[in-house]
Amino acid sequence: MQPDDLTRVLAPKLGENLLGVEAFEGMAGRVRFRREAALDLFRAVRDDLSFAHLSMVGGIDWVDHREVFYVAWSDSARQYVLLSTDVPATDAHVETASAVWPSANWHERETWELVDITFDHHPDLRHLLTPDGYAFHPLLRSFKIHEPEELEVKTRHV
Amino acid sequence: MSEMWINMGPQHPMTHGLWNLRVRIDGEVVLDVDPEMGYLHRGIEKISEDRHYNEVVTLMDRTCYVAGLAWEHLYILASEQALHITPPERAQYIRMTCEEFQRIGSHIMWYAAFVNDIGLMTPFLYGMRDRDLVLDLFQSFTGARMTYEYMRVGGVRNDLPPTFTDQARKVLDWLTDRFREYDQLCLGSSIFHKRCDHLGVLKANDCIAHGVTGPMLRSAGVKRDLRKDRPYARYDAVDFDVAVADGADVTARYLVRMEEMRQSIRILRQTVDWLEHHPGPVMAEHLPRWLGAPYAPVGREGYLLKRNYAKGVGFSAVEEPHGEAQAYVVNEGTEHPYRVKFRSPIFANLSAARQYLVGYRVADIPPIMGSVDPCIGEVDR
Numbered sequence: 001m002q003p004d005d006l007t008r009v010l011a012p013k014l015g016e017n018l019l020g021v022e023a024f025e026g027m028a029g030r031v032r033f034r035r036e037a038a039l040d041l042f043r044a045v046r047d048d049l050s051f052a053h054l055s056m057v058g059g060i061d062w063v064d065h066r067e068v069f070y071v072a073w074s075d076s077a078r079q080y081v082l083l084s085t086d087v088p089a090t091d092a093h094v095e096t097a098s099a100v101w102p103s104a105n106w107h108e109r110e111t112w113e114l115v116d117i118t119f120d121h122h123p124d125l126r127h128l129l130t131p132d133g134y135a136f137h138p139l140l141r142s143f144k145i146h147e148p149e150e151l152e153v154k155t156r157h158v
Numbered sequence: 159m160s161e162m163w164i165n166m167g168p169q170h171p172m173t174h175g176l177w178n179l180r181v182r183i184d185g186e187v188v189l190d191v192d193p194e195m196g197y198l199h200r201g202i203e204k205i206s207e208d209r210h211y212n213e214v215v216t217l218m219d220r221t222c223y224v225a226g227l228a229w230e231h232l233y234i235l236a237s238e239q240a241l242h243i244t245p246p247e248r249a250q251y252i253r254m255t256c257e258e259f260q261r262i263g264s265h266i267m268w269y270a271a272f273v274n275d276i277g278l279m280t281p282f283l284y285g286m287r288d289r290d291l292v293l294d295l296f297q298s299f300t301g302a303r304m305t306y307e308y309m310r311v312g313g314v315r316n317d318l319p320p321t322f323t324d325q326a327r328k329v330l331d332w333l334t335d336r337f338r339e340y341d342q343l344c345l346g347s348s349i350f351h352k353r354c355d356h357l358g359v360l361k362a363n364d365c366i367a368h369g370v371t372g373p374m375l376r377s378a379g380v381k382r383d384l385r386k387d388r389p390y391a392r393y394d395a396v397d398f399d400v401a402v403a404d405g406a407d408v409t410a411r412y413l414v415r416m417e418e419m420r421q422s423i424r425i426l427r428q429t430v431d432w433l434e435h436h437p438g439p440v441m442a443e444h445l446p447r448w449l450g451a452p453y454a455p456v457g458r459e460g461y462l463l464k465r466n467y468a469k470g471v472g473f474s475a476v477e478e479p480h481g482e483a484q485a486y487v488v489n490e491g492t493e494h495p496y497r498v499k500f501r502s503p504i505f506a507n508l509s510a511a512r513q514y515l516v517g518y519r520v521a522d523i524p525p526i527m528g529s530v531d532p533c534i535g536e537v538d539r
Contacts, residue, residue, distance in 0.1 A: 026239070052367075056486070071486070106505060127196070138204050
């Protein structure tokens, strides 16, 4: 599968919310989209392009904005595809992919706590790797690992 | 009887690491589970942002402490793509050899721990004995038995010693016989079948929806292996079969892992032969000085000057012993990676815990979780 094949399927579904499909070494391509069309894109990628397996969700802090990226695998094409969208740092949220791919659940929890990107309508947005009530987002560039942090750990009572 | 939540972990023989499985039970029946992670979170992705590319290799050994070389391979492949560096062919074969021996070592470690969970003590001791032979091999060329720090961007740290090929063949011959013995000890034991058959069933559709990969996915009959489907290093040049089973239960996962070890031996016989007849450099030439590779020592300019190098993004996916591991490395033209993101296969396999634990008994949890082969170092990173 080539970037052109992705464009051909995705462009009619997303319209102007598809910002472009670039070539990416070792992958079918890198799809850049506006976050408003996130759910439409996920469904199209899973159902029309047969990328049934979501492998990874991650976030990158570019200081002035943040990027959310998704990696999905297609068994028929035997290829990965990279989806990415930019969100403003002051209003970092995007629709959850876990309604389309249940495997996004934990990846989004991790991205939420570490990169401070909220996933709307996520079924279970709790801390995963950091303790409950941990108010820091370690993977932001503004988080310096050499400075002490004040931390109050809450125990989760059963 | 009334329902209640109990904690299995963080210190429980079933956990094989440091995590907590909260289980809601009614009598003996599991109604719900909620894995609690984070006990081993060391912020490896964050620490990587402050390190040089080759210094991150140190962290990779700590990411998964039973499959350090596979994780080094993963990170190095992504970094090389981000930095636009091609390693020499001999280095690629050495990396494949490392990864396959690591797969055997990791699977034997899994075997030893898993059979111990279901009450077979003898195979545990056999497994630990045989894994030492693999560690001896690693020690002969990396100098370490657990934290190897062997691979470098552009190649590997040093070539194999001249005795390696003979020693490796002896180990492979020994292991071929031992795996037959392992099977007799387990598949011939009625305890094994009583505790493993038809347990922890996770069908192919659920596996794919929940991102489950590796032996768990192949045990559900899906023939998927990145070494075949998306060959990296020189896996396209070696001949092997993908191990699959169709039971989707604990026994099927056992069968898949045992077959994988046999296939690894098959791959290793080919790579060891190749390495014997193809001497050559193990490190790429013309590496940037700041990379700190042995052939390109770091000079003052490397540390003092922040120059603009070519930018790039690297993505790699490796069939790690536990499943599909992925790395995403963003190079913004400095000596440090801007962002490193890892995908741990067990992270996804554990996130589906509700799918393969609910409905079974409390006493079934140790064999089921044992068949998942959790390594918490790579889940929490």
